[in-house]
Amino acid sequence: MSDLLSQRKDFKKRVATQPIVTQRRALTPSTAMSSRVQPRQLANATQIERAHEEASVLTRVHQIITFLKQSQRPCTADEIRLHISEFHNDGPEFQHLTNNAKVIHDAQTNTFSYRPEFDLRTADELVEYLKKLPDGGGLEVKKLADSYLDTSSVIAELHKNQKILIMSDKTKRPRYIFYNRMALETAIDEDVKTSWQQLQVPDEPELSREMERAGLKRMQAETREEKEQQDVKKTKRSSRNTKITNTHLVGIDLTKDYVPEGK
Incomplete structure (x- = not known):
């Protein structure tokens, strides 16, 4: 009996000194899917x-x-x-x-x-830029939107002083601006102004004779209008002289019932 007890104690000692081994469990489908989704979610969040x-x-x-x-x-x-x-x-x-x-x-x-598209800061700089455009070209106003100019007031002032020409849109807002190359920069002599004011246009009959003496022709529009009036008169005259005669009805009174002879 004592041998059995001693053997039992020895067995318990051996069991206590044995290493513990954990059991591996297989991953279920849901656990495997969650392990894959988590890295994707982290990547998307990043x-x-x-x-x-x-x-x-x-x-x-x-x-x-x-x-x-x-x-x-x-x-x-x-x-x-x-x-x-x-x-x-x-x-x-x-x-x-x-x-x-x-x-x-x-x-x-x-x-x-x-850095604006056009580094223009004064009205004079704008005028000088327009002067240098080739072939008298213009500048689209909306391209000045990011410049340092107060575009509306500067354009209005330059146009008032006849330094630029404006092409407006349907709403009458400036769309393109041009340098006014036709502006008169020299004063007109007073004698020329007086002579111009003293000129008088003659009456129409006298004007025609003066033009003929000077070798000038009348306007083509007036000549065309006179020709059209002459053509209308000829048409009316020819319509009055036209006479239509039905020779087979000669001698028959159309106001009475016509009965052929012998009936």
């Missing part, structure tokens, strides 16, 4: 986060360009940072500005300025 970040950067870049346009002068990085605190030399906004076609970056002074 892409969405990057897209939001890029949109925020572009929004700040637009705000900076608007600030530069309103400033109308080169601005330092510190001045820009007062309006956009996220602006840094090593940031994405800095990289976007240096590569933007509407921004001029001076690397030596590290300043930024707005």
Whole structure:
């Protein structure tokens, strides 16, 4: 009996000293699917986060360009940072500005300025630009929208002073402007003005004789009108002289019932 008890104690000791082995369980379909979906969800969430970040950067870049346009002068990085605190030399906004076609970056002074399509600041500069256009061409007004000019008032003043010509649209708003190359830049002599005012146009019969003596012809429109009137008179005259006669009805009184002879 004592041997059995000793054997039992030895068995318990051996069992207690054995390493514990965990049992592996097979993954169910739902568990396997969730393990695949989770990385995709993480990737999509990362892409969405990057897209939001890029949109925020572009929004700040637009705000900076608007600030530069309103400033109308080169601005330092510190001045820009007062309006956009996220602006840094090593940031994405800095990289976007240096590569933007509407921004001029001076690397030596590290300043930024707005680049309009037409860098015109005064009315005289606009007139000089129009003068240099080839073949007397004009400039579309809407292209001056991003310039530093007060477009409406400048165009109105130049047109009033006869320095430019305007082609308007259906709403009578200026659409194209041209340099007025026909403007008289020299004063007319007073004797010429007096002689012009003293000229008198003669009466129509006398005017015709004066034109004939000078070897001038009358307007073609008047000659054509007289010819048309003559053609109308000839047509009326010929219609009155026309007479239609039915020879087979001669001697028959159409006011009575006609009965052939012998009946």
